[in-house]
Amino acid sequence: MTSPKRSARPARPSVAEYLAEAIFSGRYQPGDFVPKEIDLCEQFAINRSAVRSDLRQLVDLGIIARISGHGSKVRDYEEWNILDPTVTAWMTRYASPNPRIQREILAFRLDVEPYVAMMAASRAKALDLVAIETALEGMSGHLHGASAEERQRYSEHDVAFHVAIFKASHNIVWAQLSHILRPSIHLLVETSNDSTADPVASFERHRRVMEAIRTRQPREAFLAAREVLRGTAEALGIEPGDSTLGSWLELSQATD
Incomplete structure (x- = not known):
């Protein structure tokens, strides 16, 4: 029994x-x-x-x-140990109403991502370009979706787009950080995509980043990535504050 x-x-x-x-x-x-x-x-x-x-x-x-x-x-x-997986998971689940945390993440991305896009424009290989373009195509396929599921799918492809650019830098630190930062990126991407007044314009800014990387134009990739994040800040109603971005712009303009 x-x-x-x-x-x-x-x-x-x-x-x-x-x-x-x-x-x-x-x-x-x-x-x-x-x-x-x-x-x-x-x-x-x-x-x-x-x-x-x-x-x-x-x-x-x-x-x-x-x-x-x-x-x-x-x-x-x-x-805070902001890059600990437990902390980033909590951040993704709970931080959306907290503008200061959003501002801190956005300021970090403004410091980092334009530079990473510039590196990707110099170092991306064929498989990297495929990954970036596939993510962008996924965004395009869900761009006009009205349902919550469609918007979620759009944001998932948006996050994949940014992660693919980190990997295309072919720097092992940035590539590893793309995994650690993914929840933080997702937090801003999903919230800003739900808030943006012009999703088509947002998509076009992403497309310009991809084109600059594909055509090996580091400075244009830098500037295009900056515009993507400016659009994110506008959608969230956040002033990101000071960052090292101004120094990079001065450097890039000096090389014209």
């Missing part, structure tokens, strides 16, 4: 996930204290060691700091 199967024990509530959602969405800002351990124990009906374990995860990721006698305080964004 076979014994009855034991039912799977339900997973306990995740305090780390709850606090990550609250922090990344902006309900708790840097400098704010999150709820005390005892309050979290009562709220989630779990013991103190479980709460401390989840808080430790946030501490290890640089998101909160434990202050003896006071509780746990959200650290400044510069202290």
Whole structure:
């Protein structure tokens, strides 16, 4: 006689996930204290060691700091391990309402991606061009889709387009970063694509990047990539702030 199967024990509530959602969405800002351990124990009906374990995860990721006698305080964004896969996953799920995080990601992309596009225009091989063009064709195929699924597919091809350019730089650091940065890129791409007033113009900016890379024009690739990100900033209603972009433009203009 076979014994009855034991039912799977339900997973306990995740305090780390709850606090990550609250922090990344902006309900708790840097400098704010999150709820005390005892309050979290009562709220989630779990013991103190479980709460401390989840808080430790946030501490290890640089998101909160434990202050003896006071509780746990959200650290400044510069202290977060922003490239950790757990953090980027939380960012993708929860950060859309937080303009400061979006601004930080956009500023980083403004510093990096035009330069990467310039490198790709000098180094891309045939297979790289195929990957970039395939992603652009995928965007084209879903450009006029009205459904949420169509828009999601468009954004997925958009992200693939940017990742393919990172890989086409043929620099192992940028290529690896393309995997790490993918959730961050997806966060801005999906949000800006849903917000843009002129998706056709956005697509055309992407096409110009591809053409500059395909025709081996590094400066034009740099400038075209900059325009893509300016369009992203406009769609999000974000002023990205200072970046090293101005220095690169001065350099590129000096070589005309």
